[in-house]
Amino acid sequence: xxxxxxxxxxxxxxxxxxxxxxxxxxxxxxxxxxxxxxxxxxxxxxxxxxxxxxxxxxxxxxxxxxxxxxxxxxxxxxxxxxxxxxxxxxxxxxxxxxxxxxxxxxxxxxxxxxxxxxxxxxxxxxxxxxxxxxxxxxxxxxxxxxxxx
Amino acid sequence: xxxxxxxxxxxxxxxxxxxxxxxxxxxxxxxxxxxxxxxxxxxxxxxxxxxxxxxxxxxxxxxxxxxxxxxxxxxxxxxxxxxxxxxxxxxxxxxxxxxxxxxxxxxxxxxxxxxxxxxxxxxxxxxxxxxxxxxxxxxxxxxxxxxxx
DNA sequence: CTTATATACATGCAAGTGCATCTAATCAGG
DNA sequence: CCTGATTAGATGCACTTGCATGTATATAAG
Numbered sequence: 001x002x003x004x005x006x007x008x009x010x011x012x013x014x015x016x017x018x019x020x021x022x023x024x025x026x027x028x029x030x031x032x033x034x035x036x037x038x039x040x041x042x043x044x045x046x047x048x049x050x051x052x053x054x055x056x057x058x059x060x061x062x063x064x065x066x067x068x069x070x071x072x073x074x075x076x077x078x079x080x081x082x083x084x085x086x087x088x089x090x091x092x093x094x095x096x097x098x099x100x101x102x103x104x105x106x107x108x109x110x111x112x113x114x115x116x117x118x119x120x121x122x123x124x125x126x127x128x129x130x131x132x133x134x135x136x137x138x139x140x141x142x143x144x145x146x147x148x149x
Numbered sequence: 150x151x152x153x154x155x156x157x158x159x160x161x162x163x164x165x166x167x168x169x170x171x172x173x174x175x176x177x178x179x180x181x182x183x184x185x186x187x188x189x190x191x192x193x194x195x196x197x198x199x200x201x202x203x204x205x206x207x208x209x210x211x212x213x214x215x216x217x218x219x220x221x222x223x224x225x226x227x228x229x230x231x232x233x234x235x236x237x238x239x240x241x242x243x244x245x246x247x248x249x250x251x252x253x254x255x256x257x258x259x260x261x262x263x264x265x266x267x268x269x270x271x272x273x274x275x276x277x278x279x280x281x282x283x284x285x286x287x288x289x290x291x292x293x294x295x296x297x298x
Numbered sequence: 299c300t301t302a303t304a305t306a307c308a309t310g311c312a313a314g315t316g317c318a319t320c321t322a323a324t325c326a327g328g
Numbered sequence: 329c330c331t332g333a334t335t336a337g338a339t340g341c342a343c344t345t346g347c348a349t350g351t352a353t354a355t356a357a358g
Contacts, residue, residue, distance in 0.1 A: 003265045008273035011281040011288075012171075015272070018288035019168040020214060022161075058336060065169060070315065072338060077314095094323045094336040116152045123164070124157035126290045132160040135287045139160075139167035141275045207306060219345065221308060226344095243306040243353045305354070314345070325334070 022122040029118045035111050039066075040078060044108040047084060047100035054087065054097035083107055171271040178267045184260050188215070189227060193257040196233060196249035203236065203246035232256055 004012070027038060042064050046055060061071050075098065078084050083104035089095040100108075127135065153161070176187060191213050195204060210220050224247065227233050232253035238244040249257075276284065 002269050004269035004273045007278055007281045007285075008269060011276070011284050012268045012272050014285045014288040014292070015168055015171065018291040019164055021292050022164065024214075056336085065173070067316075068337070069317085069339080072336095073314080076338095089336095092324075092336075094321095096337080119161045120151050120153035120157055123161050123291065124153045127160070127287060129156055131287050131290070132156045134283060136156075136160050136163045138276060138280050138284045138287075139163040141280070142167040142272065143163070143170050205306085216346075217307070218309080218347085221306095222344080225308095238306095241306075241354075243351095245307080299358105301357085303354100303356075306352085307350100308352105309350075310348095312345100312347090314343105316343080317341090318339100319341105320339075321337090323334100323336080325332105327331085327333100328329105 025122050026115065026118040029114055030111065033114050035114060036081075036107070038115070039064075039074060040083070041108060041111050041115060043074065043078060044083060044100055044104050044111075047098055048105060048108065050098075052099075054099050056089065056092075056095050056097060058095070060098065078104075174271050175264065175267040178263055179260065182263045184263060185230075185256070187264070188213075188223060189232070190257060190260050190264060192223065192227060193232060193249055193253050193260075196247055197254060197257065199247075201248075203248050205238065205241075205244050205246060207244070209247065227253075 023038075030037065043060065046060055046063055057071055057075060058068075060066070061068055064071070066074070075084065075086070079086055083101060085099045085101055087097045087099065089097050123132070172187075179186065192209065195209055195212055206220055206224060207217075209215070210217055213220070215223070224233065224235070228235055232250060234248045234250055236246045236248065238246050272281070
């Protein structure tokens with residue numbers, strides 16, 4: 001039944017803890033600034049990237065590894081908040097196209113002003129360039145799904 | 150405002166993705182086996198470690214980095230499931246002492262039979278010993294709170 | 299001893315999430 | 329075309345979580 005050795009267990013627990021700690025810190029800073037969660041940022045970033053051609057929810061779902069129903073409702077909230085616009089999809093009557101609004105762009109920028117420094121504090125300030133490169137390299141091997149990203 | 154450089158951003162996104170991917174895989178395996186979530190495992194492990202002397206919820210909370218109200222209700226569910234026992238605390242009338250039950254011990258073992266191999270698959274099988282050691286070392290620098298753990 | 303403050307844990311309520319299922323549109327065969 | 333299978337997205341329901349606050353005990357200060 002292939003039990004992991006202590007080196008593996010150690011790497012695993014460190015991964016959980018480091019992630020928890022870093023993420024909690026970053027999310028807390030956003031919240032303290034009265035801003036939405038990271039998931040909202042991720043969505044808005046993808047929407048901005050897809051620009052005028054828009055993006056379909058199912059594509060977003062794949063990119064962000066979200067549950068279908070979770071995304072559906074996240075989009076509801078974000079639309080209600082005025083950060084995105086849902087349009088009918090010409091090609092596919094079942095689908096829709098998503099676009100970021102001006103308000104959404106503004107919010108994403110405001111979030112980045114908090115998010116960026118928070119990342120730096122949580123990661124960049126604690127590691128050397130070499131360490132970060134090594135870290136990225138190793139973590140990359142844990143990501144099975146080969147994303148261009 | 151100290152924006153992070155691309156190396157930092159890269160390390161950050163890899164950390165999020167690797168963690169997401171690995172954790173989702175592991176949790177999915179537990180769920181497919183009809184078992185509780187990882188949080189339950191963590192609690193039961195701590196309860197086992199604290200043995201006959203028991204452990205206070207607030208200590209558990211600190212160890213596992215859980216929200217106070219979250220833990221309170223998690224303990225409710227676990228107690229209802231028969232995995233732990235709550236006893237009055239002699240020293241402190243506000244508090245309580247937690248103990249794992251036989252049923253809890255059995256479940257923790259059963260979970261480990263899934264959890265262990267899942268960790269190995271998610272981490273151990275993808276990295277060399279040296280990489281895991283390096284990973285642990287680097288991630289350790291991201292964990293501010295100095296736990297003995 | 300009394301009063302103020304802090305700590306341990308619980309809980310009402312609103313919001314978010316997971317699961318299963320639904321509707322509607324597309325696609326694949328005939 | 330028509331029919332069955334598949335895919336995009338929404339949603340009812342039960343459960344979980346977050347926030348604020350509540351209750352009770354402990355600790356500190358006078």
